[in-house]
Amino acid sequence: MIFINIVLIIIIIILLFQKMYSKREIKNITKQLKYINEGKIDNKVTIRLINKEIEELTKNINKSIDIRKQCEEREFKLKKHLKRTVADMSHDLRTPLTSIKGYIQFLKLDDLKDSERKEYISIAEERVGALEILINDFYELSLIDSMDFKIELKRLNITKILKECILSRYNDFKYRDLEPNIDLCKDYLYIVADEKLIKRVISNLLHNTIKYAKDSCFISLKREDDKVTFKISNNAENITLKDVEHIFDRFYMADKTRSGKGTGLGLSIAKNLTKKMKGSIDARLNGDVLEISLTFKAMDI
Incomplete structure (x- = not known):
């Protein structure tokens, strides 16, 4: 016990x-x-x-x-990205606005010749057009990011659509004295996508090539297994691996002074739209040749 x-x-x-x-x-x-x-x-x-x-x-x-x-x-990075985005937007909007304001001041001069007046009006109109493109890009990007953004996926003949997009850019290629080397699959290829959006994506990629190609570009459309891949490549000057890594980032421009025409939004919009349509897009650099590939799941006839 x-x-x-x-x-x-x-x-x-x-x-x-x-x-x-x-x-x-x-x-x-x-x-x-x-x-x-x-x-x-x-x-x-x-x-x-x-x-x-x-x-x-x-x-x-x-x-x-x-x-x-x-x-x-994540919050710190988001705030930093937002701050940079606002700064870039402000810069891109301020540039054409300042130019337009300057030419309006010129138009007020009493001793202005008619030929000079017409020239200044023409330049001001051009700047207004550039400003309109900027605002439309900003607006479109905000729509893509919104929860209400809707897409209409359906079976599409991507071969036909690509041909139409290339033909619509014929004058732009001619103006740059570019003759694209085109290699399309002989058979019609089909994918599931939104017709309006896929045309916008292809248009943005063509625009990027026409704008930055040095003197040559290559366009192809092929089916590999169960994938359809559209590739567009061009030789470019002063592009680096770092540029390619960030090429789809919003407002990213290889021209760090942002002195060129554009917003750095075209490829970002293309990537976001592609993602919405369940496709993929990537870029790689081979020497001085930039290659961008757009891939979707192939649909049988």
């Missing part, structure tokens, strides 16, 4: 010590959490007591800390 009482007393003492240390450990965890939340320390919660329940609690607390840090990092 005495032995049993002694054992019970020992068990009670052990439990009391365990409770005391557990309470102390909980206070320690609470203190660490307070410092973490106040930003005084930037690490995870640590424990000294070996206790399965407290270890599990600490594990989940540290998991929550990791998730919060990830959210804070």
